[in-house]
Amino acid sequence: MKETILIIGSGAREHAIAEALARSPQRPKLICFSGARNPGIAALCAAYGIGSIVDPKRVVAFAAEHAPTMAIVGPEAPLAVGVADALWTAKIPVVGPTQALARIESSKGFARELLAKHNIPGNPFFQRFESLDGLEAVLTRFPNQHVIKDDGLAGGKGVKVCGDHLLSLDDSLAFCHELAAAGHPFVIEEKIEGEEFSLMSFCDGKTLRHMPAVQDHKRAYEGDKGPNTGGMGTYTDADHKLPFLTDADIAAAQSINERVAKALAEDCGAPYRGILYGGFMATKDGVKLIEYNARFGDPESLNLLSLLETDFVAVCRSIVDQTLDQQSVDFAREASVCKYIVPDGYPDTPRKGDAVHLPTQLPPDVTLFLSAVDVKEGQLIATGSRTVAVVGKAATIAQAEVLCEQVVQQIPGPFFHRVDIGTATLIDRRVEHMKSLRSA
Template sequence: MNILVLGGGGREHAIAWALAKSPKTDELYVAPGNGGTAAIAHNVADLDVEDGQSVLAFAREHNIGLVVIGPEAPLVAGVADVLRKEGLAVFGPDAQGARLEGSKTFSKKFMDANGIATARYASFTELDPALAYVRELGAPIVVKADGLAAGKGVIVADDLEDAEEAVRSCFDGAFGEAGSTVLIEECLDGPECSLLAFVTGGKAFCMTTAQDHKRAFDGDLGPNTGGMGVYSPVPIVDADELAGMRAVMENAAAATARAPFEREYRGVLYGGFMLTSEGPKVLEFNARFGDPETQVVLPRLDADLVDIMLAVAEGRPDDIELRWSEQWAVCVVLASEGYPGAYEKGKVILGIEEAEELEGVTVFHAGTARNIDDELVTAGGRVLNVVALGDSFDEARERAYEAVDLINFEGKQYRTDIGKRAAAGREAWD
C-alpha cells in the first residue's frame, strides 16, 4: 500500500525507516520530511500537515492506504478526525484523545479521575494566584505551559526567584497561547523513564522502556530541550516498577475507551514516569511517539510496523503482537551550536556515510536539508540522531560515540554522557 507519514523530524525519519523495511509498503511519502527521509521516501514539502482537508486531498490523489501522524500539532488540530470521517486508516488519536497532550490540565484531571499517581498540582489563568501557589509549595518546583510548546514549555526551578520568573514568562507570552494557562506542580524526585504503548480498543500494548536526557549539557545541566540523547532498555528499572508502569498504561488505555471520550483512541500513548520512592508516578502523557525515544525503540522492534499500525488504525487489538530484540540501543543527538536558544542554519554536514559503515549504526536526520549545491546542511536545532545497537549497554554507548566522532559540521554540539549515569547503577540517583 501507499503510506503517508506526517512530520519532518528524527522521529518521523525513524518511523519512515521502519515502515520502508516492510514488504507491504509500496510508495512512501513524508510531509514535509527532511534530508534523511528523502533517501527512502518522497518528501512532500508543500503540504500543510495541520490542515485536515489538505491532507485528505493528498491522500485521495495518491491512493494512500495508511496515514501516520507523527507530531502532536496535527493531532491536536484534528487532522485524524477529518481523515477518519472519510474512511481512511489513520494511526494517531483524534483531537479529543490528543488533549491528553494538548492540555496539561486536562491530562492531570484525567489522571485524577482514573486513580493514576502523579505530582500535586494546580493550574492558573492569572498571575497573582499562580505566584501565591508557588510560594505555598516552595522550591524546587515545576512550572509548565498548559499547551503545546514543542517540548520546551517545562521549567524546573531550583529556587523561588526562578520559579516566579518562569510563571511571569509564561503569562508574558514566552510560549504564546500555550502559556495562557499555567500548570504548577511539586517537583518529584528520582530517575525518569518513558514507557510507550500502542493503544486501540481500550487496550495497551507496551513497548520497551527508554530514558531521555532533557537537559542541554553534560551532568544534566542547562535548559530543558526536546531531548539530547536516549537509550533502551532502561537497566535501573526493577520488575515491580516495570509492572507498575505497565499497569498505569493499561489503566489509561482502558479509560480512553469510555466517557468522556467519544471516540476510540487509536495510536501511541506515551507515559513519562518518575521512579519515586513511593513507586512510579506519571509526569505527563503524550499522544504520539516520543522524540528521540522512537529512535531507540523502533530499531529494537522485531515485528512488521505496517502490520502493527494498521491493526491499531483499524481497531484490531487481537492482531497485535510485539517482539523485541535483545540488543541495547543508544542515541546521541547532534545539535546546532546555541540550541535550545538561537542557532544558525546551513552548515555543511560530512561523515554520515562513514558513521553508518560501523556495525549497528543508523543515523536518523532531524533538522537537515539540501542546499542549492545539493549539499546536506543543518536546518534545525537538533540536527542528527546517531543510533547504535550493541550486545551490551557499554558496547552500544561506545559504538554511538565512535560514530559521533566521524560526523562533522560547524558548531556541532552534543552531550558526552548519554547513558553514563544509568551505567553506574540506581545509586547514581541517590
C-alpha cells in the same frame, strides 16, 4: 491489498518511521507530507508533498491525490488541530489520536484531571489556573518545590522548575504572570524527585502492546547541565528495563498507560488509536506521571523502531483495525544508544547553513536518522535544530555507546553532542541516585 502509507512530519522520528515501514516484507508504498523536505525520508517515498502539516485541508488534499490506505502522524501539533479527524472523515485510517483524545498531550490539565477523576495513581499535587486567583497560596504551599507548566503545547519551552529555572518566588510569580498575560492557562504541580523514563505503548483503544523503557536526556550539555532541548539522546537496555528501574516500576507504568487508555475511551466516547507515551519518574514513593504525549517520542522512537522485530506495517494495521489483541509485538533483546548531533549554539542561538558531512560507511549495527537538514546544490545543510541522530545497537549499553560514539566522532563541523549519554559514569550516577532515594 498492498498498503500505501502516508507519513506526516519531516524529522528524525518520521525518518525512523519510514525506515521501519520500508523494512516490512509487505513492501508498502510510502508517501510523505511535511513542512520541509527530509532527504532521508524522500529517498524512501514515491511522493513527497510540502505544506502546512497543521492545516487539515492541505493534508487531506495531498492524501486525496495519492489515495493512502493508512496514515501515521509523527508530531503532536497536527494531532492537536484535528488532522487525524479530517483524515478519518476522508475514510483514511490513522495511527494517531483524534483531537479530543490528543488532549492527553495538548492539555496538561486535562491529563492530570483524567487521572484524578478515574483514581489512576501517579499524580502529584496539581492545580490548573485560568487566572491569577489563588496563585500565591499554592506557590507558598510548596516553596522551592513546584513546577509551573503552560497547559498547552509549547514546543518543550513551557515548563519551568524550581531550582533549575525558578530561583525565587518572584521568578515563579513572573512566569505565571507572563502565561496569564498571553492568555495561556497553566498548571502548578508539586516537584517530585527521582529518575525520569519513557514508557510508550502501541494502543488500538482496547489492547496495549508495551515497548521497552527508554531514558531521554533533555539538557543540552554533559552532566545534565544547560537549557532544555527537544532531547539530546536516549538509551535502552537489553532486558527492556533500565538499570535504575525495578520490575515494579515497569509494571506500574504499564498499568497507568492501560488505565489511561480505558479512561480516555470512556470520557471521549472513542478509542485511542496510536502511540500512548507516558513520561514517568521513578521516586521513593513509586512511579509518578510527569506528562503524557500522544505520539512517538523523539529521540525515543529512534531506539525503539531500530529494535522492533515485528512487521511495523502489520502493527499499524492492527492499531487502526482494532485487532492488536491478535498481533504480537517483539523487540530485539539488545541495548541501544542514540546521540543527536546539533549545531553550535543550539537550542537558543543555533548556527544555520553549515555543511553536514556524513560517513560513507557505517558499522552494521549503527543507523543514521536525518532531522533538521536540507539539500542545497547537492550538499546536505544543517537548518538550525537537531541535525542528525546516530543509533548504535549491541548486547550491552556500554558496547552500544562505543559504537554510537565512534560514528558521531566521524561527523565534522561546528556541531556538538553529549558524549556522556549511555556511559557507565552517567548510568551509575542514576543508579546511585535511586538507591539513595529508596533507602531514605
